[in-house]
Amino acid sequence: MTQRIDVRAERDYQVVIGTDLGQELVPLVGDQARRVLLMHAAPVARAVAGASEALTAAGYGVSTIEVPDGEDAKTADMLTRSWSALGEAAFGREDVVVGIGGGATTDLAGFVAATWLRGVRVIQVPTTLLAMVDAAVGGKTGINTAAGKNLVGAFHSPSAVLCDLSTLRTLPRADLVAGLAEVVKCGFIADPEILRIVDASTEAATDPVSEELAELVRRAIQVKADVVSADLRESHLREILNYGHTFGHAIEHGEHYRWRHGEAVSVGMVYAAELARLAGRLDPGTVAQHRDLLGRLGLPLGYVGGRWLQLHEAMRRDKKTRGDRLRFVVLDGIAQPGRLEGPADDLLVEAYAAVTLG
Structure with a gap:
């Protein structure tokens, strides 16, 4: 239909x-x-x-x-x-x-x-x-x-x-799975039903002919349509669509865009969740939910160590940065997006440690 x-x-x-x-x-x-x-x-x-x-x-x-x-x-x-x-x-x-x-x-x-x-x-x-x-x-x-x-x-x-x-x-399966990172993002920022559908069956969610995937696509597009209709030029609300993107874009830049965008955003969402937890804004259970859903889909949850200076410099050039103050989209709960401006360096580094592989 x-x-x-x-x-x-x-x-x-x-x-x-x-x-x-x-x-x-x-x-x-x-x-x-x-x-x-x-x-x-x-x-x-x-x-x-x-x-x-x-x-x-x-x-x-x-x-x-x-x-x-x-x-x-x-x-x-x-x-x-x-x-x-x-x-x-x-x-x-x-x-x-x-x-x-x-x-x-x-x-x-x-x-x-x-x-x-x-x-x-x-x-x-x-x-x-x-x-x-x-x-x-x-x-x-x-x-x-x-x-x-x-x-x-x-x-x-x-x-x-x-x-x-x-x-x-x-579509190659790896590309399909990477695209699901943006779908899951829409679930965390606006539509918990997306998370329920993925949690019920990751197999159905990754089946290109399933009714579940068609419903996930429709719901994710509806989230984006609602947000951009309310804020076309990203003056306020539309920034929530960048959940996971500040750290994710830094990974993409550091990897010379060899990573798939969705893979980088997956790690970026885990980073943002850990950062929000460290800032006292997000409960550990929702952080664990990030890792569980994204991991069961086959998406990466971490990044290599020893790259902090490179990543930090890339984030400083991110479009959401104002002056020298980094700005992150974070969650105060599922479907409760907010902003974290100018987090302390020690929180940034600690969140990086939480997503460092090895």
């Missing part, structure tokens, strides 16, 4: 969730567009071929650009290559960029659309669990630099998001 979730933004849009949604793309592109740019990574070439065929048959001029898979797509070089493709295609204000792939692809496609002619429409077609529940919804776009992740970007809401659950059937 196809479901639609409304998102309020500078222009409202819908997230469409279902299976075999290829027929939805052409009407979403609409009558005003003449040209469509399909941006994609190599693993989804078959889906791109089908989209290109349908759009061409409908009378659009279709261009495609293949980008590197994963975070290697989010570079200034790929950005300029994409601009060049748009220029060569004489891409106009009424035309549409379509991002097909994982979160890195949708991040890049969104930023390309945001910056071409000061903003053209983008339709996001996420093909990974992580992209469906996180990157493709909400209008955050960006690229990485040597200084850190997503430090260059723009808010540019899509005109639609198509989440075709059938694409999860061919």
Whole structure:
């Protein structure tokens, strides 16, 4: 059954969730567009071929650009290559960029659309669990630099998001499991029913054709839709979506983005939970629940030792930092997110020790 979730933004849009949604793309592109740019990574070439065929048959001029898979797509070089493709295609204000792939692809496609002619429409077609529940919804776009992740970007809401659950059937299991970290995050910050579903059966939660996974996707997207509708530009509430991301992004940066995003966020959530416990804000039982659920899903719970100075420096460059004061999203309880500003260095180091492997 196809479901639609409304998102309020500078222009409202819908997230469409279902299976075999290829027929939805052409009407979403609409009558005003003449040209469509399909941006994609190599693993989804078959889906791109089908989209290109349908759009061409409908009378659009279709261009495609293949980008590197994963975070290697989010570079200034790929950005300029994409601009060049748009220029060569004489891409106009009424035309549409379509991002097909994982979160890195949708991040890049969104930023390309945001910056071409000061903003053209983008339709996001996420093909990974992580992209469906996180990157493709909400209008955050960006690229990485040597200084850190997503430090260059723009808010540019899509005109639609198509989440075709059938694409999860061919997703490597490690990628599916990594995407579940963002789903579990939504459970901890807003929707305890997510945690109940995962706790009841991690086997069902990791089954790409199960009703449980479809329900988890819907619930996680609803959490994000509710939050971003209330706070489009991350001025207050939207920051709660960054639970686990401050430490997680530091890991990604230190590992040169070789870690999957969800794996880093998993460790980041455990770190944030331990930090909240040390600050007297979270009970030990909820910290143990983090470790139990994430560990049973097969997600990492810790990181190597001896990297504190590197991690601390990366966190100081995080977007949530104000001046020299680190700011963490923490929990005061399940579905009770808050902020911890300027925690003492000894607490930061002690929390690191709590997630250090070996």
